[in-house]
Amino acid sequence: MGYVWLAAIGAGAFALLAILKVNRILWTMVAAALMLGAAGYAWQGRPGLAGHSASSGLAPTPDDGAMLELRDQMLERYTGAAAYLVAADAMTRIGERRAAVQVLLGGIRVAPKSVVLWTGLANALAAHDANQVSPPALFAFQQAMRLAPKHPAPPFFLGLAYVRAGEFATARRYWAKALALTPADISYRGEIATRLALLDRFLALQDVPTAGQNSPVILGLTQDPEP
Incomplete structure (x- = not known):
């Protein structure tokens, strides 16, 4: 079937040249290009394979509800900048x-000094x-920390990125910094302290033979971003 379509494309190209009354001298260039393409297809093409939809190779990412809620508390969801986060979340959920990234870059063009x-x-x-x-990614985290050196969110999420990596x-160094920057009376301080304690427990278990069974996902540090 692939060769039939190849022949049809060639015939269509020459018909179009005739309709447009292109100079015959140029026909040889078109013929050469078509012959080169046909040769490549004959060499590497596999027309017998069944067709299938193209895939980007990136699976949709499930929501980590607890982490999104913590992010919204730390970065104040109900702001103009946070609207870009919502749009980016939607793209991430479907694997885009x-x-x-492009959505957030667009937001930064509008508000280049937004730590959010x-x-x-x-x-x-x-x-x-x-x-x-x-x-x-590291540059973006560092820029956020330069813009708001006393805000716990940038070091916390940099630590989270290192956990996932x-x-x-x-990661522990950045989570400890985030906890130190978090006021004692703020609502999400306990969330950061709990994750830091779990990370410390995980690090302590690294020398134990069964430590491989105690992943950050199991310990609740983060949800596995891949299904």
Whole structure:
């Protein structure tokens, strides 16, 4: 079937050239291009394979309700900047992580000094880059910390990104910083303290033979971002 379509494309191309009254000298160039494409298809094409929908390779990401709620408490959900977070969350849920990054970049163009948007962008970049703290993600986290050096959210979510990347000792440093920056009377301080305590427990278990069974997901540090 693939070769039939190839022939049809060739015939259609020459018919279009005739209709448009293109100079015959140019026909040889078109013929050469078509022959080159046909040769490549004959060499590497596999027309016998069944067709299927294209996939980006990125699975939809389930909501981590507790973490989103904590983020909203820390970054004040009901602000103009937070609307971009909501849109980015929607993109992430369906696996469109690149689109989530683009949404947040659009918000930063409007509000370049928003700690909310820089933290959200950092999270989106880490998710886009296979849950690693890539240089772009780290830059975004650092920018958020420069804009709000006394806000606990940027170091906390940088720590979370390191947890998801499997760099637990590094994560602990940032979670400890986030806890130190969090006022004693604020509602989410207990959430940060609990996660730091669980991370400490996890790190303590690393030298135990069965420690591999105690993943951050099981301990409640974070939800596994992949289904």
